Amino acid sequence: MRRVAVVVFPGSNSEIETVDACRDAGSDPYYVWHKDTDLKHADAVILPGGFSYGDYLRSGAIARFSPIMDAVAAHARAGGPLLGICNGFQILCEAGLLPGGLVRNDRLRYVSRPVRLRVEAVDTPFTNAYRRGEEITVPIAHGDGRYVADAPTLAALEAEGRVVWRYIGENPNGSTNGIAGVTNAGHNVVGIMPHPERLNAPVLGGQDGARVFFSLEARDATQPVGHLRAVGGQHSGV
Amino acid sequence: MPAFRVEVRVMPRGALLDPQGQAVTHALQALGFGEVAGARVGKHLVLTVSAADSGAAETRVRAMCDRLLANPVTEDYQVAVEPA
Numbered sequence: 306m307r308r309v310a311v312v313v314f315p316g317s318n319s320e321i322e323t324v325d326a327c328r329d330a331g332s333d334p335y336y337v338w339h340k341d342t343d344l345k346h347a348d349a350v351i352l353p354g355g356f357s358y359g360d361y362l363r364s365g366a367i368a369r370f371s372p373i374m375d376a377v378a379a380h381a382r383a384g385g386p387l388l389g390i391c392n393g394f395q396i397l398c399e400a401g402l403l404p405g406g407l408v409r410n411d412r413l414r415y416v417s418r419p420v421r422l423r424v425e426a427v428d429t430p431f432t433n434a435y436r437r438g439e440e441i442t443v444p445i446a447h448g449d450g451r452y453v454a455d456a457p458t459l460a461a462l463e464a465e466g467r468v469v470w471r472y473i474g475e476n477p478n479g480s481t482n483g484i485a486g487v488t489n490a491g492h493n494v495v496g497i498m499p500h501p502e503r504l505n506a507p508v509l510g511g512q513d514g515a516r517v518f519f520s521l522e523a524r525d526a527t528q529p530v531g532h533l534r535a536v537g538g539q540h541s542g543v
Numbered sequence: 544m545p546a547f548r549v550e551v552r553v554m555p556r557g558a559l560l561d562p563q564g565q566a567v568t569h570a571l572q573a574l575g576f577g578e579v580a581g582a583r584v585g586k587h588l589v590l591t592v593s594a595a596d597s598g599a600a601e602t603r604v605r606a607m608c609d610r611l612l613a614n615p616v617t618e619d620y621q622v623a624v625e626p627a
Contacts, residue, residue: 362611362612363614366611366614367611370611398616399614404616405616406614406616406617408555408559408617409562409563410562411560412562413562413563413566451560453559453616454616455616479560479562
Protein backbone atom coordinates (compact mmCIF):
# COMPACT_ATOMS: atom_id res chain seq x y z
CA MET A 306 0.00 0.00 0.00
CA ARG A 307 1.67 3.18 -1.20
CA ARG A 308 1.31 6.52 0.54
CA VAL A 309 0.13 9.00 -2.10
CA ALA A 310 0.16 12.74 -1.39
CA VAL A 311 -2.45 14.65 -3.42
CA VAL A 312 -1.52 18.35 -3.35
CA VAL A 313 -4.42 20.80 -3.08
CA PHE A 314 -3.95 24.32 -4.46
CA PRO A 315 -6.49 27.15 -4.24
CA GLY A 316 -8.60 26.38 -7.31
CA SER A 317 -7.90 22.64 -7.53
CA ASN A 318 -11.14 20.80 -8.35
CA SER A 319 -10.24 17.16 -9.02
CA GLU A 320 -8.55 16.24 -5.76
CA ILE A 321 -11.54 14.27 -4.43
CA GLU A 322 -11.77 12.04 -7.52
CA THR A 323 -8.00 11.63 -7.46
CA VAL A 324 -7.98 10.47 -3.84
CA ASP A 325 -10.91 8.13 -4.60
CA ALA A 326 -9.07 6.64 -7.59
CA CYS A 327 -5.95 6.05 -5.46
CA ARG A 328 -8.02 4.44 -2.72
CA ASP A 329 -9.84 2.22 -5.26
CA ALA A 330 -6.45 1.11 -6.53
CA GLY A 331 -5.39 0.05 -3.03
CA SER A 332 -3.20 3.03 -2.10
CA ASP A 333 -3.29 5.15 1.06
CA PRO A 334 -3.95 8.65 -0.32
CA TYR A 335 -4.14 11.89 1.66
CA TYR A 336 -4.34 15.62 0.96
CA VAL A 337 -1.45 18.02 1.37
CA TRP A 338 -2.24 21.76 1.37
CA HIS A 339 -0.08 23.83 -0.98
CA LYS A 340 1.19 25.97 1.91
CA ASP A 341 2.59 22.93 3.69
CA THR A 342 6.26 22.20 3.17
CA ASP A 343 6.26 18.50 4.07
CA LEU A 344 4.92 15.63 1.94
CA LYS A 345 4.65 13.43 5.05
CA HIS A 346 6.74 10.52 3.75
CA ALA A 347 4.86 10.16 0.48
CA ASP A 348 5.82 7.26 -1.78
CA ALA A 349 4.17 9.07 -4.68
CA VAL A 350 2.84 12.58 -5.29
CA ILE A 351 -0.04 13.70 -7.53
CA LEU A 352 -0.86 17.27 -8.56
CA PRO A 353 -4.58 17.12 -9.45
CA GLY A 354 -6.61 19.00 -12.03
CA GLY A 355 -8.36 22.31 -11.59
CA PHE A 356 -7.71 26.00 -12.08
CA SER A 357 -5.06 26.86 -9.51
CA TYR A 358 -4.97 30.62 -8.90
CA GLY A 359 -7.69 31.05 -11.52
CA ASP A 360 -5.16 30.29 -14.28
CA TYR A 361 -4.03 33.92 -13.84
CA LEU A 362 -1.02 34.97 -15.93
CA ARG A 363 -0.62 31.43 -17.37
CA SER A 364 -2.07 28.10 -16.27
CA GLY A 365 0.11 26.80 -13.45
CA ALA A 366 2.44 29.82 -13.45
CA ILE A 367 1.68 30.94 -9.90
CA ALA A 368 1.04 27.54 -8.32
CA ARG A 369 4.56 26.44 -9.20
CA PHE A 370 5.86 28.87 -6.55
CA SER A 371 3.66 27.45 -3.77
CA PRO A 372 5.64 26.48 -0.65
CA ILE A 373 5.02 22.74 -1.17
CA MET A 374 6.69 22.81 -4.59
CA ASP A 375 10.21 22.70 -3.11
CA ALA A 376 9.36 19.36 -1.49
CA VAL A 377 7.68 18.17 -4.70
CA ALA A 378 10.81 19.02 -6.72
CA ALA A 379 13.04 17.28 -4.16
CA HIS A 380 10.81 14.18 -4.33
CA ALA A 381 11.13 14.19 -8.12
CA ARG A 382 14.90 14.71 -8.03
CA ALA A 383 15.20 11.71 -5.69
CA GLY A 384 13.41 9.60 -8.31
CA GLY A 385 10.03 9.53 -6.57
CA PRO A 386 6.91 8.95 -8.69
CA LEU A 387 5.20 12.27 -9.48
CA LEU A 388 2.08 12.65 -11.62
CA GLY A 389 0.48 15.88 -12.83
CA ILE A 390 -3.05 15.63 -14.19
CA CYS A 391 -4.36 18.47 -16.40
CA ASN A 392 -3.62 21.61 -14.34
CA GLY A 393 -1.07 19.49 -12.48
CA PHE A 394 0.67 18.82 -15.83
CA GLN A 395 0.66 22.56 -16.54
CA ILE A 396 2.22 23.22 -13.13
CA LEU A 397 4.97 20.61 -13.71
CA CYS A 398 5.83 22.23 -17.06
CA GLU A 399 5.89 25.71 -15.52
CA ALA A 400 8.13 24.36 -12.74
CA GLY A 401 10.55 22.87 -15.26
CA LEU A 402 10.00 19.35 -13.89
CA LEU A 403 8.67 18.34 -17.32
CA PRO A 404 9.81 19.76 -20.68
CA GLY A 405 7.67 21.93 -22.93
CA GLY A 406 4.52 23.85 -22.13
CA LEU A 407 0.75 23.85 -22.56
CA VAL A 408 -0.90 26.70 -24.43
CA ARG A 409 -4.36 27.70 -25.63
CA ASN A 410 -6.28 25.03 -27.61
CA ASP A 411 -6.01 25.64 -31.33
CA ARG A 412 -9.73 26.34 -31.71
CA LEU A 413 -9.77 28.58 -28.63
CA ARG A 414 -12.53 26.55 -26.99
CA TYR A 415 -12.64 24.72 -23.71
CA VAL A 416 -13.13 21.05 -24.63
CA SER A 417 -14.83 18.59 -22.25
CA ARG A 418 -15.48 15.14 -23.67
CA PRO A 419 -14.04 11.61 -23.85
CA VAL A 420 -11.08 11.13 -26.18
CA ARG A 421 -9.22 8.10 -27.49
CA LEU A 422 -5.61 7.70 -26.41
CA ARG A 423 -2.84 5.28 -27.21
CA VAL A 424 -0.54 4.28 -24.34
CA GLU A 425 2.92 4.70 -25.85
CA ALA A 426 5.19 4.21 -22.85
CA VAL A 427 4.63 1.62 -20.13
CA ASP A 428 7.97 2.08 -18.37
CA THR A 429 6.64 4.70 -15.95
CA PRO A 430 5.22 4.29 -12.42
CA PHE A 431 1.79 5.35 -13.73
CA THR A 432 1.49 3.19 -16.87
CA ASN A 433 3.18 -0.11 -16.04
CA ALA A 434 -0.21 -1.86 -15.73
CA TYR A 435 -1.03 -1.06 -19.37
CA ARG A 436 0.16 -2.81 -22.50
CA ARG A 437 2.27 -0.75 -24.90
CA GLY A 438 0.12 0.38 -27.81
CA GLU A 439 -3.11 -0.20 -25.91
CA GLU A 440 -5.94 2.16 -26.89
CA ILE A 441 -8.06 3.62 -24.10
CA THR A 442 -10.84 6.17 -23.60
CA VAL A 443 -10.38 8.93 -21.01
CA PRO A 444 -12.13 12.33 -20.75
CA ILE A 445 -10.44 15.67 -21.30
CA ALA A 446 -11.57 18.99 -19.81
CA HIS A 447 -9.26 21.88 -20.62
CA GLY A 448 -8.80 25.16 -22.48
CA ASP A 449 -4.99 25.23 -22.40
CA GLY A 450 -4.06 21.71 -23.49
CA ARG A 451 -2.03 22.16 -26.64
CA TYR A 452 1.41 20.71 -25.88
CA VAL A 453 4.32 22.61 -27.42
CA ALA A 454 8.10 22.28 -27.14
CA ASP A 455 11.06 23.31 -29.25
CA ALA A 456 12.26 21.00 -32.02
CA PRO A 457 15.23 19.45 -30.14
CA THR A 458 13.02 18.71 -27.12
CA LEU A 459 10.36 17.09 -29.30
CA ALA A 460 12.96 15.02 -31.10
CA ALA A 461 14.39 13.83 -27.78
CA LEU A 462 10.93 12.97 -26.40
CA GLU A 463 10.12 10.89 -29.48
CA ALA A 464 13.55 9.24 -29.74
CA GLU A 465 13.69 8.34 -26.05
CA GLY A 466 10.14 6.97 -25.84
CA ARG A 467 9.03 9.74 -23.48
CA VAL A 468 5.69 10.44 -25.13
CA VAL A 469 3.48 8.48 -22.73
CA TRP A 470 0.03 9.02 -24.25
CA ARG A 471 -0.98 10.27 -27.69
CA TYR A 472 -4.40 11.33 -28.99
CA ILE A 473 -5.63 9.05 -31.74
CA GLY A 474 -8.23 9.97 -34.29
CA GLU A 475 -9.10 13.64 -34.00
CA ASN A 476 -6.57 15.84 -32.21
CA PRO A 477 -8.81 17.72 -29.72
CA ASN A 478 -6.57 20.73 -29.06
CA GLY A 479 -3.91 20.93 -31.78
CA SER A 480 -1.27 19.36 -29.53
CA THR A 481 2.10 18.86 -31.25
CA ASN A 482 2.45 15.28 -32.56
CA GLY A 483 -0.87 14.53 -30.81
CA ILE A 484 0.93 14.47 -27.46
CA ALA A 485 -1.41 13.98 -24.48
CA GLY A 486 1.22 13.14 -21.86
CA VAL A 487 5.00 13.00 -21.43
CA THR A 488 7.60 11.84 -18.93
CA ASN A 489 10.98 13.19 -17.84
CA ALA A 490 14.38 11.64 -18.60
CA GLY A 491 14.17 9.56 -15.41
CA HIS A 492 10.68 8.31 -16.33
CA ASN A 493 9.50 9.04 -12.76
CA VAL A 494 7.73 12.36 -13.46
CA VAL A 495 4.66 12.06 -15.69
CA GLY A 496 2.15 14.62 -16.96
CA ILE A 497 -1.20 13.90 -18.61
CA MET A 498 -3.82 16.39 -19.89
CA PRO A 499 -6.79 13.95 -19.86
CA HIS A 500 -8.41 12.92 -16.57
CA PRO A 501 -7.90 9.20 -15.81
CA GLU A 502 -9.41 9.70 -12.32
CA ARG A 503 -12.76 10.55 -13.91
CA LEU A 504 -13.16 7.18 -15.64
CA ASN A 505 -11.97 4.53 -13.23
CA ALA A 506 -15.04 2.37 -12.49
CA PRO A 507 -17.85 0.71 -14.45
CA VAL A 508 -20.45 2.88 -12.70
CA LEU A 509 -18.83 5.91 -14.39
CA GLY A 510 -19.22 4.32 -17.81
CA GLY A 511 -15.70 2.98 -18.12
CA GLN A 512 -12.54 2.19 -16.21
CA ASP A 513 -9.75 2.77 -18.70
CA GLY A 514 -8.19 5.36 -16.35
CA ALA A 515 -8.03 3.10 -13.29
CA ARG A 516 -4.71 1.50 -14.08
CA VAL A 517 -2.89 4.86 -13.93
CA PHE A 518 -3.39 4.61 -10.16
CA PHE A 519 -3.25 0.84 -9.98
CA SER A 520 0.18 0.96 -11.63
CA LEU A 521 1.59 2.34 -8.35
CA GLU A 522 0.42 -0.80 -6.58
CA ALA A 523 0.69 -3.31 -9.38
CA ARG A 524 4.10 -4.65 -8.53
CA ASP A 525 2.91 -5.98 -5.20
CA ALA A 526 -0.78 -6.60 -5.84
CA THR A 527 -2.07 -10.14 -5.56
CA GLN A 528 -5.64 -9.43 -4.48
CA PRO A 529 -8.55 -7.87 -6.34
CA VAL A 530 -8.31 -4.13 -5.76
CA GLY A 531 -11.32 -2.01 -6.54
CA HIS A 532 -12.54 -3.09 -9.93
CA LEU A 533 -9.23 -4.51 -11.07
CA ARG A 534 -7.59 -7.84 -10.58
CA ALA A 535 -3.96 -8.87 -10.86
CA VAL A 536 -3.44 -12.49 -11.89
CA GLY A 537 -0.14 -13.89 -13.03
CA GLY A 538 1.25 -10.45 -13.78
CA GLN A 539 -1.73 -9.48 -15.95
CA HIS A 540 -4.00 -6.72 -14.76
CA SER A 541 -7.45 -6.59 -16.18
CA GLY A 542 -10.93 -5.37 -15.49
CA VAL A 543 -13.25 -7.74 -13.64
CA MET B 544 14.80 55.55 -4.39
CA PRO B 545 13.14 56.87 -7.52
CA ALA B 546 10.15 55.05 -8.97
CA PHE B 547 9.99 53.83 -12.54
CA ARG B 548 7.12 52.85 -14.72
CA VAL B 549 8.12 49.64 -16.49
CA GLU B 550 6.09 48.30 -19.38
CA VAL B 551 6.47 44.62 -20.21
CA ARG B 552 5.21 43.21 -23.48
CA VAL B 553 4.83 39.42 -23.55
CA MET B 554 4.16 37.83 -26.93
CA PRO B 555 3.69 34.23 -28.04
CA ARG B 556 6.84 32.87 -29.65
CA GLY B 557 7.00 33.70 -33.36
CA ALA B 558 7.18 30.06 -34.39
CA LEU B 559 4.10 29.14 -32.35
CA LEU B 560 0.61 29.00 -33.76
CA ASP B 561 -1.31 31.91 -32.21
CA PRO B 562 -5.00 30.94 -32.45
CA GLN B 563 -6.14 34.18 -30.80
CA GLY B 564 -4.22 36.21 -33.39
CA GLN B 565 -5.73 34.13 -36.18
CA ALA B 566 -9.25 34.65 -34.82
CA VAL B 567 -8.68 38.42 -34.61
CA THR B 568 -7.29 38.45 -38.17
CA HIS B 569 -10.33 36.62 -39.51
CA ALA B 570 -12.74 38.86 -37.59
CA LEU B 571 -11.08 42.02 -38.92
CA GLN B 572 -11.11 40.70 -42.47
CA ALA B 573 -14.80 39.79 -42.11
CA LEU B 574 -15.48 43.40 -41.04
CA GLY B 575 -13.99 44.64 -44.30
CA PHE B 576 -10.47 45.37 -43.09
CA GLY B 577 -9.01 43.33 -45.90
CA GLU B 578 -5.63 45.02 -45.53
CA VAL B 579 -4.96 43.07 -42.33
CA ALA B 580 -2.53 40.31 -43.23
CA GLY B 581 -1.97 39.08 -39.70
CA ALA B 582 -2.42 39.77 -35.99
CA ARG B 583 -0.79 38.37 -32.89
CA VAL B 584 -2.19 38.69 -29.38
CA GLY B 585 0.00 39.02 -26.32
CA LYS B 586 -0.03 40.61 -22.87
CA HIS B 587 0.90 44.07 -21.68
CA LEU B 588 1.92 44.52 -18.04
CA VAL B 589 2.68 47.85 -16.37
CA LEU B 590 4.79 47.69 -13.23
CA THR B 591 5.73 50.47 -10.82
CA VAL B 592 9.20 49.69 -9.49
CA SER B 593 11.61 51.44 -7.11
CA ALA B 594 15.23 51.28 -8.20
CA ALA B 595 18.44 53.28 -8.01
CA ASP B 596 18.31 54.05 -11.74
CA SER B 597 16.58 52.91 -14.90
CA GLY B 598 19.24 50.30 -15.65
CA ALA B 599 18.75 48.71 -12.25
CA ALA B 600 14.97 48.74 -12.76
CA GLU B 601 15.34 47.00 -16.11
CA THR B 602 17.66 44.34 -14.67
CA ARG B 603 15.17 43.56 -11.90
CA VAL B 604 12.18 43.45 -14.23
CA ARG B 605 14.04 41.13 -16.62
CA ALA B 606 14.62 38.80 -13.68
CA MET B 607 10.87 38.98 -12.91
CA CYS B 608 10.10 38.09 -16.53
CA ASP B 609 12.49 35.13 -16.49
CA ARG B 610 11.04 33.77 -13.25
CA LEU B 611 7.33 34.51 -13.52
CA LEU B 612 5.97 36.98 -16.04
CA ALA B 613 6.90 35.07 -19.22
CA ASN B 614 7.34 31.38 -19.99
CA PRO B 615 10.57 31.02 -21.97
CA VAL B 616 9.22 27.89 -23.67
CA THR B 617 6.26 29.64 -25.26
CA GLU B 618 6.76 33.41 -24.96
CA ASP B 619 9.18 36.28 -25.67
CA TYR B 620 9.18 39.59 -23.81
CA GLN B 621 10.33 43.19 -24.18
CA VAL B 622 10.93 45.68 -21.36
CA ALA B 623 10.64 49.49 -21.57
CA VAL B 624 11.54 51.71 -18.58
CA GLU B 625 10.53 55.35 -18.04
CA PRO B 626 10.40 57.63 -14.98
CA ALA B 627 7.14 57.17 -13.06
